[in-house]
Amino acid sequence: MPATTLSCLRQRELLLEPGTNYTMTQNSWDELATGWDARADTRLYAERAFESWNRKIAPLVSDLTESRVLDFGCGTGLLTEKLAPLCGHIVAVDISAAMIDVLQSKVINKRIGNITPLVTAIDTAAINENPELSEKFDVVVASSVCGFLPDYNLTLRDLSSTLKPGGLFVQWDWLSEMPIERIRGAYKESGLINLGVEEAFAMTMEDESMPVVLGVARSPI
Numbered sequence: 227m228p229a230t231t232l233s234c235l236r237q238r239e240l241l242l243e244p245g246t247n248y249t250m251t252q253n254s255w256d257e258l259a260t261g262w263d264a265r266a267d268t269r270l271y272a273e274r275a276f277e278s279w280n281r282k283i284a285p286l287v288s289d290l291t292e293s294r295v296l297d298f299g300c301g302t303g304l305l306t307e308k309l310a311p312l313c314g315h316i317v318a319v320d321i322s323a324a325m326i327d328v329l330q331s332k333v334i335n336k337r338i339g340n341i342t343p344l345v346t347a348i349d350t351a352a353i354n355e356n357p358e359l360s361e362k363f364d365v366v367v368a369s370s371v372c373g374f375l376p377d378y379n380l381t382l383r384d385l386s387s388t389l390k391p392g393g394l395f396v397q398w399d400w401l402s403e404m405p406i407e408r409i410r411g412a413y414k415e416s417g418l419i420n421l422g423v424e425e426a427f428a429m430t431m432e433d434e435s436m437p438v439v440l441g442v443a444r445s446p447i
């Protein structure tokens with residue numbers, strides 16, 4: 227999650243009674259959608275994620291121009307837009323209708339022909355019932371979303387079921403929320419082949435350096 231969002235969460239936590247847990251709901255994400263693209267840190271996070279894609283992921287994939295890519299938890303599509311020129315087609319999904327509205331407007335205004343925005347969670351029913359999800363993907367990306375899932379391992383199993391044999395799963399998350407061992411364990415449990423889980427970059431918030439972990443795994447052939 228970009229640092230400003232974390233900052234928002236901390237501010238909300240301060241407003242809550244001590245001991246009250248604050249968790250992000252679909253509505254909380256909806257509230258953040260309008261200002262998302264105007265924030266310097268959300269844009270910087272996407273830029274750094276894309277830089278790390280070019281450094282670490284691009285060498286693993288030859289040519290994506292015919293590929294089908296799933297961007298899970300795409301938000302307003304800050305990373306989706308950067309990946310789109312490299313990819314055949316991107317199905318960009320999010321549970322927040324407001325986030326998807328922002329992406330849909332950009333797709334129309336910028337005439338981006340290869341992004342299909344979709345409001346949906348990812349579970350077995352959604353995958354089976356929606357033809358956009360049931361056709362297998364070459365790559366699944368998840369940028370700053372896995373740390374917010376109620377059951378990361380379960381969703382990872384669902385996401386890995388959408389991959390073609392040999393397809394890639396790529397995730398970026400705050401290291402503090404998604405320790406490296408947790409990610410490695412989830413890859414093993416879901417049958418994915420771990421290609422590397424490591425710190426990719428760091429964001430600075432209130433003089434604090436917040437490392438971001440990049441995890442990459444492959445679906446067995």
Ligand SMILES: C[S@@+](CC[C@H](N)C(=O)[O-])C[C@H]1O[C@@H](n2cnc3c(N)ncnc32)[C@H](O)[C@@H]1O
Pocket residue numbers: 227228231252255256268271272298299300301302303304305319320321322325346347348368369370371374375
């Ligand atoms: C921190 S934002 C990241 C957005 C985008 N990937 C980016 O890097 O700018 C997290 C996004 O994940 C979405 N999200 C959270 N839980 C989700 C779920 N269970 N299924 C799909 N999207 C989810 C939120 O609505 C939000 O848009």
